[in-house]
Amino acid sequence: MALKSPGAQQSSEFEQILKESTSELIQKVESGELTDAVNLIQRISDERNRNLYLEVGRLTRALHDAISNFHIDVGVSGPASEEMSQIANAADRLNYVIRMTQDAANQTMDKVDESAPIADRLRDQAHALRNDWARLVRREMKPDEFRDLYRRIDDFLRDTEDQSDSLSRNFSDILLAQGYQDLTGQVLIKVITLVQEIEESLVNLVCMASQVDQITGIKHEKTAKPEVEAHAPEGPIVNAKERIDVVSGQDEVDDLLSSLGF
């Protein structure tokens, strides 16, 4: 952080007083003025306590602000407990994203499932007609067969018109189903902003707490990172280009497997 927090200023003030008082204390002890020396120790102790109270007060206020910023329901205010916290709200928003993307994927697949047989049928009909048409061109067709072909071509043209209309409608539905991207994008941006705010507030809280630690002389033991289970799933890699431990696509998977004799 570029600027010193009020807490940091306070503790350096305390440091200053501690330094000045220490040399004075040694002087008093050496010259045998013990009453003055004891009074000095009392003053240092009072100063330390005063700073500690200030820091704890600051920390409590910051914690309170952070909590009210996120509207975290702490359960103290009765009716407010029904109100949703922003965190719960964020989870709801992300569930909304899952729901929207799933619906869009299903709508798209429904329309593809509907369209594929239409295209298949048109191709099959055209293929059959083309074979008969070739026989007609080669003058291999009997008059009865020709009358049948004549009727089938008429049916086919009408069918093609109708079916093309359904295909166009399905394509337009598929296009519209992609509209989720705008909505989910907006929701995701809100959640990202919230996560950033929470991160910032937590960093501030940690900074303030470190001032209290300094005054009270509390030392924290480094907590070991929980061990990750071997080959634990990580999900999609979002920064594949910056990482050397992941493959960038199927070609690299194939190369890796063939290097293992696959």
Next chain:
Amino acid sequence: MKILIVDDFSTMRRIVKNLLRDLGFTNTHEADDGLTALPMLETGNFDFLVTDWNMPGMTGFDLLKTCRADPKLKSLPILMVTAEAKREQIVAAAQAGVNGYIVKPFTAAVLKEKIEKIFERIEQAK
């Protein structure tokens, strides 16, 4: 051929199912994680397993290892279709006895190629 598709996302199961249908495999069944897949595999006489890796309950990697340790399922052809792209994971899957590995997102052509390759190898081994 009877195929089991295991993925926790129904849309991905549907995509795989549709692609398999286009390749001529119509006898497909679905499960949403390893725990639901296992009893189906034990009793269902499946010929082929397509599984995701990252799933709640039991992952596809654990399902793979469980199948390989099971005398009935140890030679069942298994194709992994997953977003897991770490080299060590791919190596681990290969060592655990996977028959094919496809990273998402994938194409219909890749799925076809891998399935053909798996059955080609099985034919050769006979």
